[in-house]
Amino acid sequence: MKPKGNSKHKSYKPILPGTKDWPVVQLSKNRKNFIKRVVEETLVGIKEANPGRQELREELETTLYRERLRIKENPWRVDPSDDYRFWEKVKNQLVELTVEQDAREKEEDILRRVVTRYAHEIAGNFKRTRYRLAREIVKFGFARLLNATRVKRFGAFFRNKYTLRDKIQIRGKVKQLRKLAKQGTVVMVPTHFSNLDSILIGWIIHSLGLPAFIYGAGLNLFNIKIFAYFMNSLGAYKVDRRKKNAIYIDTLKVYSKLAIEEGAHSLFFPGGTRSRSGKIESTLKLGLLGTAMEAQRSIYMKYPDGEARKIFIVPVTINYNFVLEAPALIHEHLKSQGGEKYYIESDEYSTSYNMIKFLIKFFTKGSDISVSIGSGMDLLGNYVDDDGNSIDNHGRFIDTRDYFVSNGEVSIDRQREEEYTRRLSRIIVREFHRINRVFASHLVAFVAFRIWRKKHDKLDLYDFLRLPEEELSISYDEFKEVFSRARQAVLKMKTQNKVNVAAHLKGQLDEVITLGLDNVGMYHSKRPLLRNKAGDIITRDLNTLYYYHNRMDGYDLEKYV
C-alpha cells in the first residue's frame, strides 16, 4: 500500500516541556529508594500471606528448587554470572536452618535477600540521555531508510520527504490520550502480535508527545543486544517468564503497582505473550492488570479528599498486513493445541542481524501499519471524557472512588478487586474488537480460508491443514462473490460500532481484493494467498493462511461464507 495522502502529518508537541518532569525520570532518579520500597512492600505481603511456622520455609524451598532447575535446564545469556553462586548460598543457609526449631527470623532474612535480588533484576534503568539518543537513532535511521527506498533518485537518502508517519498511521482518540496523560496516569493495553510491537509502541508514545511509558519486557528480548539497548533506554523493566515462583511474581506485581501509584504511565501487553494463533486476544492475563486496580485503590486510600490521581486504561490495537513471525507462531500454536505438552520458548530472531534484516525488509518494501488508540476508560471499564470524568451508559458522571467504598470508606477487599479486574479484562477484549481496523488483507485471508474449510468440513482442523496446497483453489468469481458478502457484513458491523475498518476497504471491489491479496503476509517465502496464471486464488502455505484468517475470528462472520 502506498501512502494515500490521507495520513495525518500533524506533529504533536510534548505534553510536558522537559524530560526531567517525566514520572519515569523521577522514578529512575530515586531508583535506590524506589527499589527499597518495592522490597519492603513485597516482604510485608509475603509475610502476611505465609503466617504459619512452616509456610515461609516451604515457599523458599520451592523457589530454590525451581531456580536451580532453571539455571540447569534453561540458562540465558542475560542471566547474571553469580546466579549459581547466589542460589547455592541460599541452599546452604536453608540446610543450616533445618535443625533449628524457630527460625522465622532467619527465614525472613533469606527472603529479604531473594526479594532484593529480584527487585534489582526487574527494575528498569532509564537514562534520559540514552533515551534521547535512542530516539534520534530510531527517527534518523528509519527516515533514511524510508527516503532512500521510496524515492528512487540519487540524493534521496538525505531528504525528508517521507517520515515514519507515512508508514504508520495512528488513528483514534489521540487528543484524548494526550489530555488524559496530563491529568492522570495512563495504562496502555495493546494487542500483541509481533516482537516489533514494543518498539513500535515506544515510537508512537514518543511521536504523540507523551512522556516515556514504563513497561515489562520479556527478559528474552534482552538477549538481543540491539533490543536490550533500546529497551533499557525506553523505560522497560524486565520480566522473566521462566520464573514462575510466587516470590518473584509478588515482587514484580509490587513493582508495577508502586510505579503506577507514583504516576508512571505504563504499558502492559495484557495478552501476556504474542498471540500465537493470530487471533485478537480473548482472555487476558489478570496479574498485571490487577496491579493497576490495587494502585488505584491505594491512591484513593492515601488521598481521601479528592486529590487522588486517576488511572486510565487505554486499549490499543496494532494492525499489520504482515507479521514476520507468523509461520513460527502458528506452528507453536498448532503444536500446543495438538497435544504436544511442552516446548521451550524459542526466539525466531535470536541475533541482531536477523532483526535488522527484517527491519530493512519492512521499511523498504512498504507494508503499512495502523495503530488504533481506543477511548480511555476508568478501571471499571467506564468510558471517561476528555477531562477524565467517568461516565455511565446514561451519560451521568460516576465517582470511580465509590467502587472501592464499603460502609462509607475506601477498603481493601482482594476478592472484590479480582472480580473488578476480570470485568475490566472482558471490557478491554470488547474494545479490542471494536477498535480493530479491518484491512483488505485480513478479510481476503478469512474468506479464502473459510471457503476451503467449508468444502472440507468433514475433516478436523489438523487433517484439513495437512491437505496438499496444490489441491486447493477457488475461482476468482466465487471468491469475489463471497468476499463481497463478507465485506458488506463487516461494513454493517462498523455502523453498529462493533469493529472499525481501514479506508481502503471501502474501495472498488476488485481493487480491494487485489490490494488484499498483494499484502497478506507479503514477505513470507511461501505466500499464504495469491492468484495463479488462470486467475484462481491459491495458497502456498495453509498454516500461515490460517494464522491471518484468525485475525477476523470472533466476529461471527463464518455464516457469510
Added chain:
Amino acid sequence: MSKKPIGVIGAGSFGSAIANILAEKNEVLLYARNSETIKNIAQKKENRGHKLHTNVIPTSDLAYLAHSCDIIFPIVPSSAFRQMMQQLSPYLHPYHILIHGTKGLDIHLPEGESIDTIKKLGREHIRTMSEVIMDESVVIRVGCLAGPNLAKEMAANHPAATVVASHYKEVIREGEKLLRNDRFQVYGNHDLIGIELAGVLKNIIAIASGALSGLGLGENAKGLLISRGMVEMIHVGKAMGGDVHAFVGLAGVGDLVATCNSTLSRNYTVGYRLAKGETLDDILADMEEVAEGVNTVRIVKRFIGNQKLRAPITEALYEVLFEGLTVDKALQLLMRYPYNVDIDFL
C-alpha cells in the same frame, strides 16, 4: 457512627417478609408505590394482613431511600423491575449493594419488536434481574435471594433458609449478616446467574405441579414431575448460562420441592385452577399478586425454539396457558413423550 438503615423496594408479601427479618437487626426503609399501603404501614404497622416490625419505616421517595441506604433489596415483580430501576438509577452510586429477590425474567428487545414479533429470541434478549440492575445503573455489587421462601410461612416465623448469591464475597457476607437469625439460615453461592435461573425456572414446574393436583393425581405423578422437571430446569438453565450445581442446592431442588407441594404458592395456584377448568384470564384477574411463572413459560418457550433443546413440560404448559389446550390433553401428550435417559447432566 450511626448505622445506615437498610432499604427494601416493594411492599408485596415477600418484600414485607424480608423487611421484617431485616428489621430485627436494623432500621428498614420500605418503599411502596401505593399511598394506602404506606399509610397502613406507618399507622398500624401492618401490611396485607401481616404485622410489620416497628423498625420498618415506609417511604414513597426512592431518592431518599437511595440516599439513606447503602444496601438495598429490590423485590418487585419482573414486569415492573426495569421501570423501577430506571427511576432509582439516578440516585445510585457504585458504593451501593443491591440484593434482589425477584424470581422472574425481563426481555430487552430492539426498538419496535415484541416477544411475539421477534424472529429469534436469543439469550442476548433475556435478562435476569441482576442483569437488569447492571443494565440500568452503575451498581455492580449485585446479589440475589433464592430458596424455599414462601412469604406466608416466613411471616408466620417458621424456620427457613435462603441462598444469597453474588460474585462478590462482600455481598454474600453483608447479606448473611443482615438476614441471619435463629429461624432463618443463610447460605452463600458464587454462581449468581445459576441461582437466579434456578429460582426463575422452578416456577414453571410449580405451575405444572399445581395442575397435577388440580387433576386429583397422586404422589407418584408428582414424584415423576419433580424429577423430570428438575432435569428440564437444568438443561434450560445451562443453555442460559447457569451451572448445574446451582440447581441441586437449596435454590434449585429445595425451592422446587417447597413450591410443588404448596397451596401457598401463586404459581402452584395458577396450575391448580387451570386444571379445574378456569381460564388464564379469569385466574390472573382475581390474583392479588403476580405469578411469575406464566411470563417465564412464555419467554422460555420462545427461547428454546432456537436452541437444539427440548423442554416438554414447558412446551406443554405453553399450549395450556396460551393456546387453549386442556390440562388433561397436555398430560397425555407428556406421557407419550419419549423420555428414556434418566440423568444425563451429572
